[in-house]
Amino acid sequence: xxxxxxxxxxxxxxxxxYPVIAFTHCKDVAVAVLNAGGFAVLGEAMHTPDDIxxxxxxxxxxxGGKAFGIDLVLPASAPPxxxxxxxxxxxxxxxxxxxxxxxxxYNVPDPKGPIDLHTWGxxxxxxxxxxxxxxxxxxxxxxxxxxGSPAFVLDAAHARDxxxxxxxxxxxxxxxxxxAGVDAIIAQGYDxxxxxxxxxxxxxxxxVAAMADDTxxxxxxxxxxxxxxxxALCLGAAGVWTGTLWLASRESDADMIIxxxxxxxxxxxxxxxxxxxxxxxxxxxxxxxEEWSTPEAPxxxxxxxxxxxxADYLQGANDHRREDLMTEAAGxxxxxxxxxxxxxxxxxxxxxxxxxxxxxxxxxLA
Amino acid sequence: MxxxxxxxxxxxxxxxxxGRRAECDGGHAIAGSHLAGRQEFxxxxxxxxxxxxxxxxxxxxxxxxxxxxxxxxxxxxWCESGSVFIVDDYERQTDFMV
Numbered sequence: 001x002x003x004x005x006x007x008x009x010x011x012x013x014x015x016x017x018y019p020v021i022a023f024t025h026c027k028d029v030a031v032a033v034l035n036a037g038g039f040a041v042l043g044e045a046m047h048t049p050d051d052i053x054x055x056x057x058x059x060x061x062x063x064g065g066k067a068f069g070i071d072l073v074l075p076a077s078a079p080p081x082x083x084x085x086x087x088x089x090x091x092x093x094x095x096x097x098x099x100x101x102x103x104x105x106y107n108v109p110d111p112k113g114p115i116d117l118h119t120w121g122x123x124x125x126x127x128x129x130x131x132x133x134x135x136x137x138x139x140x141x142x143x144x145x146x147x148g149s150p151a152f153v154l155d156a157a158h159a160r161d162x163x164x165x166x167x168x169x170x171x172x173x174x175x176x177x178x179x180a181g182v183d184a185i186i187a188q189g190y191d192x193x194x195x196x197x198x199x200x201x202x203x204x205x206x207x208v209a210a211m212a213d214d215t216x217x218x219x220x221x222x223x224x225x226x227x228x229x230x231x232a233l234c235l236g237a238a239g240v241w242t243g244t245l246w247l248a249s250r251e252s253d254a255d256m257i258i259x260x261x262x263x264x265x266x267x268x269x270x271x272x273x274x275x276x277x278x279x280x281x282x283x284x285x286x287x288x289x290e291e292w293s294t295p296e297a298p299x300x301x302x303x304x305x306x307x308x309x310x311a312d313y314l315q316g317a318n319d320h321r322r323e324d325l326m327t328e329a330a331g332x333x334x335x336x337x338x339x340x341x342x343x344x345x346x347x348x349x350x351x352x353x354x355x356x357x358x359x360x361x362x363x364x365l366a
Numbered sequence: 367m368x369x370x371x372x373x374x375x376x377x378x379x380x381x382x383x384x385g386r387r388a389e390c391d392g393g394h395a396i397a398g399s400h401l402a403g404r405q406e407f408x409x410x411x412x413x414x415x416x417x418x419x420x421x422x423x424x425x426x427x428x429x430x431x432x433x434x435x436x437x438x439x440x441x442x443x444w445c446e447s448g449s450v451f452i453v454d455d456y457e458r459q460t461d462f463m464v
Contacts, residue, residue: 018390024398045395045402073402076449078425079440090439109444129419147393147402149448152423169404172451173391177425180448195393195402278395279403302435303403307396316398 005230005358006351010184010216010238013163014039014067016140018351019239020058020229020345021072021218023144027055028251031062032343037097041069041144041165041241049134058140067144069165072131076148081306094298096290106287108325121234136160144186147195149173151180163324167220169243174208178245185215186241190272191222193244193331195281202235209236224333226353230361233354244331245350249343257323260338266335275328276314278306284334286327288313376417383426384413387453390428390445407443408433408453416444426450 008019016035024030030040033303043061052070102108135143136156143150143157144165150157157164160183166177167186172184187208190200197204201221209217220241221234232240234271246252249258261284271285278301283289285316292300297347300306317325341349388411393404409431416425424447431441 008410043400046400060460073395074446075394076446077390077405077407078444079392079438096449125423125425129423146393147404149447151448170391173449176448178450183464196405197404274403276436277401277403278394278401279396279405281401281403283401299436303394303405304397305437305439307399 005233006354008216008233009214010218013184016018016067018347019233020347020350021069021239022246022347023220023241023243024246024252026253027058028248028253029246029343030068031059032249032251032345034059034063034066034068036344036347038347039067039069039142039239041071041142043146044075044131044275045069045071047131047144049130052131052134053138055056056134058105058142067141070135070140071144071146072135072144074128074148074150075196077123078125081334081336082362085286087304088308091301091308092298094300095309099299099313101199102291103313104289105291108313108323109316109320109322111312112319115315117310122270123185136162144235149177149180150182151177152227154181165218168208169195169204169210170199170356171207174325175211177214178215182215184218184219184238185212186220187237188241189219189221190280192220193270193282195279196221196272198280204229205232205235205237212236222331222333224331224336226350226355227268227357228333229350230357243329244334245337245346246343247267248337249346250340250341251343254328255318255321255326257321257326258328262328262330262334262337263340265330265337267332270330270332270334274300276305276310278303281329282331284327284330286317286325288325289327370418374418376422376457378415378417379413380415381413383411383452386411388426388445389451389453390432391449391451392440392441392443392445406437407431407445408455409443411452412442424433 020038022033022040025043030042033040133354142163162184165184166182169175187205205219216238218239218241219237223240273289392409395402399453409428410428412427414427425444
């Protein structure tokens with residue numbers, strides 16, 4: 001064993017001190033983690049190209065030349081096109097009525113303005129392409145694809161000395177991306193927040209690490225403590241990808257109500273549900289997810305129809321800050337998120353606990 | 367969404383994959399949220415593809431769907447090439463493991 005078990009090939013690849021990657025939608029969290037010796041990837045999938053360019057500049061102004069990453073959700077599949085009106089017209093009356101009953105039962109308020117889903121226009125392949133072009137123009141040090149394969153952009157990125165990371169939920173996706181030359185693989189387990197595959201973190205990390213050769217593997221899904229970090233390295237990972245951990249940090253721009261819910265939540269308070277979007281994702285339980293899981297509920301609709309149904313509930317809950325209705329993506333490690341600390345402290349606590357864990361296992365590392 | 371009619375899209379036909387059984391580890395971002403979701407499909411590749419932009423981003427059309435999300439209302443789905451897995455190839459690769 002090396003004297004510093006946290007000095008991994010990911011640390012060397014990124015020029016960081018600790019093999020911990022914060023995935024966050026909050027720029028302040030990203031900057032805090034980067035300046036504390038970790039790495040941060042800012043989720044920008046829902047931002048316009050201009051907003052992404054502005055966020056890149058904002059971060060660069062605050063991190064003194066350090067490397068950082070931007071995550072996009074490259075689509076992996078797409079149904080045939082259809083206008084919003086066409087899509088709305090195909091929602092069956094049964095599901096529409098069930099959504100109305102939920103709204104009435106829980107007194108869900110109307111959104112204060114137009115539903116974002118209806119005005120934003122949806123993420124399409126053309127927008128993803130435009131977002132990528134910003135990252136290439138700006139030579140962002142790391143592009144991470146949070147869903148689809150980034151293989152097609154590898155040559156363009158490498159020609160600009162940029163790294164490309166791919167997030168996978170199955171071993172065959174990892175095999176494909178490793179063969180294509182992706183620079184690091186994020187192996188994400190079922191424990192994770194948001195979209196996730198059906199394989200547990202303990203299984204997928206070990207499986208992908210076994211096929212990786214020199215490609216660094218980053219463990220994701222439920223990683224919230226130093227013991228998780230130590231375990232991930234023992235499984236063959238070169239680092240960890242963390243998300244829920246930062247949502248309740250002091251710098252996080254998450255609504256304080258959501259922060260309080262996260263701090264009080266345990267793994268049992270999350271659910272792997274299709275009721276939000278018609279696609280599988282892990283979120284905090286809320287009346288919407290629970291009602292759709294009852295025997296009386298009709299079938300959940302496929303995407304994008306289910307999202308058209310849930311958008312009114314979600315935006316009404318958020319606009320009026322109804323604690324009893326709100327939800328957020330959260331992984332099964334949420335039970336370890338118990339206090340609202342600065343991001344730097346979260347990182348350093350994780351590192352210290354990981355080192356303590358290794359020392360308990362093998363003795364003094366010094 | 368993907369369509370051969372999109373601006374800049376170059377449609378074509380790949381005879382080498384036409385009629386091959388395939389699985390698609392699909393999914394995409396969810397409009398109006400910061401979330402994404404996964405979807406799985408299986409079916410037969412029609413051979414139709416679309417290349418868009420530079421570098422080319424290739425999408426294959428999967429039809430005769432044998433697996434799709436419950437209630438999926440379409441007969442086909444466009445799948446990003448990096449997320450398409452030819453079933454026959456996969457079976458051949460794993461034959462020796464039996």
